[in-house]
Amino acid sequence: MLKNFFASTKGAILAGLVIGLGAATLQKLGNPGNMGLCVGCFGRDVVGALGLHRAEMVQYARPEIFGLVLGAFLAAVIHGEFRPQMGSSPLIRFFLGIFVGVGALIFLGCPWRAMLRLAGGDWNALVGLGGLVVGATVGALFFRQSFSLGATQKSTKGYGLVFVLFMAALLSLRLAYPPIPGQPKNDLLFYSVQGPGSQYAPLWAALGFALIIGYVGQRSRFCSVGAIQSLVLFRRFHLSISVVVFVLSALVANLFFGQFHPGFANQPIAHTNHLWNFLSLVIVGFGSTLAGGCPGRQLFMAGEGNADAGLFVLGMFGGLAMAHNFGLASSGAGLGPHGATAGIISLAMILLIAFLGLRKIESAGT
């Protein structure tokens, strides 16, 4: 079997280029500002389309989310890496997903979008990325102190396919029930008529780019918190190559497309509350590190047949829906009415999960 090209340095650079240029192009083609690709925001739009929250501005069954999983699935099958597995503290992962979802909507973006916001000149992203580094580092330190969610068990091919089929089913709903111009709902799905949910790249471009990025992401193990963790924990920079190239290529593409607008104020779908821009991505970085990958990487792992990663994503969907149902999500105006409270609770709960997962203490006690 051929060695994995994307595991090489050149492969890592190519992966960063594909994902960065793809994201910037999707924005050019119609996706919202500095949101060419965002697992948090697009997940939120998907649960909105299903009516799990009723924030009218952010409802759209984003083909990107489905395409990322399906692309990773195809890559895993083609390269013999489809490994159905589950059973590594699934409930804990589900809750980590919830807290990460809430954190992402306090910030207004997943780590990928934080980097795309930076590449678009939104300096608030620097504050957020500082938080992401702190969160991922704290998570990495817990791993060094024997934290573990335990090993997965092999499962059957059919069970490994469940999340992939779920994504394919949602994609078929999007295809069968397309938006009707000017209508907030068709027979089945909710569609924003204004706001970010109404801004989207054409269906086939969104799906096509997402499939390619899913493929490349699976092959290259592209992961924002993994990159930070490798640097901090192991002084290894391989994973950060693709992440740095991702930001730089998106920046160059943004300059080319006229999508670079430097500053703190008046950035698209962003607020300037520095404390919570920082803390919200501490939550996201810490929570996703404990779960073994950033939200985007969880989509790729779910495509590889890892049902626990699929459950993390479902938890995140729940967190994203709750964020809008209970006024936890931020907006351009600032924090939601209960954003700070939810943020503190999320941070405290992740910290508790981290302490309770320390194996040395556990084994010393028995």
Add this chain to the structure above:
Amino acid sequence: MTRVDARGLGCPQPLLMALEALKKEKGQLTIVVDSESALESIERALRREKRAVQVTRSGEEVSIAIGPTTA
């Protein structure tokens, strides 16, 4: 002779366990993983070590046999 079983564990645990074992075990060391990403990260780390490495596959399981340190 140490054997490290990192099967079924997510990132970063296989690499973390491998690096700890490399520090402690100067003789023969075997690390077993069942994910390609874990194998890749461990292989990258082993490039810095001057130890013989032999990778054997058996289905999804990959066994990485690492020879003693040649000081």
